[in-house]
Amino acid sequence: MKTITDPPERDRWARLRFSIIGPLMAAPPAPRQLGAAFLAVAAKTWRHPVSGPDVRFGASTLERWYYKARSAADPVAVLKDELRGDEGASRA
Numbered sequence: 001m002k003t004i005t006d007p008p009e010r011d012r013w014a015r016l017r018f019s020i021i022g023p024l025m026a027a028p029p030a031p032r033q034l035g036a037a038f039l040a041v042a043a044k045t046w047r048h049p050v051s052g053p054d055v056r057f058g059a060s061t062l063e064r065w066y067y068k069a070r071s072a073a074d075p076v077a078v079l080k081d082e083l084r085g086d087e088g089a090s091r092a
Contacts, residue, residue, distance in 0.1 A: 010080040012049035017079040020046060020057070021066045025075070038062045 007015075020041060029037040038059040045054040069075035 009050050010083075014076050014080040016046060016049045017065050018069065018076045021062060021069060022075075024066060025070060034066075035059070038066070 024034075024037055024041070028034070041062055042057060042059040045056055047053075048055045065079060068078055072078035
């Protein structure tokens with residue numbers, strides 16, 4: 001059950017993404033070992049931040065998150081889901 005103090009789903013997803021790639025950013029692997037590190041992390045399961053079942057992410061997804069977060073001033077904020085361009089507009 002959601003409460004008024006629950007963080008928005010976008011924030012929960014951003015925190016999950018950062019918790020997955022954060023250790024790679026804090027302690028980068030040796031040169032030429034980053035690909036293997038992505039594969040190792042991709043083999044793990046994670047708890048879905050909203051509904052709860054186990055989820056897995058591909059190495060290419062982790063790589064995209066890693067480089068996106070690494071180049072940002074606020075790595076957690078940049079990992080939020082992007083809002084749709086038609087957010088709040090009526091459908092017809």
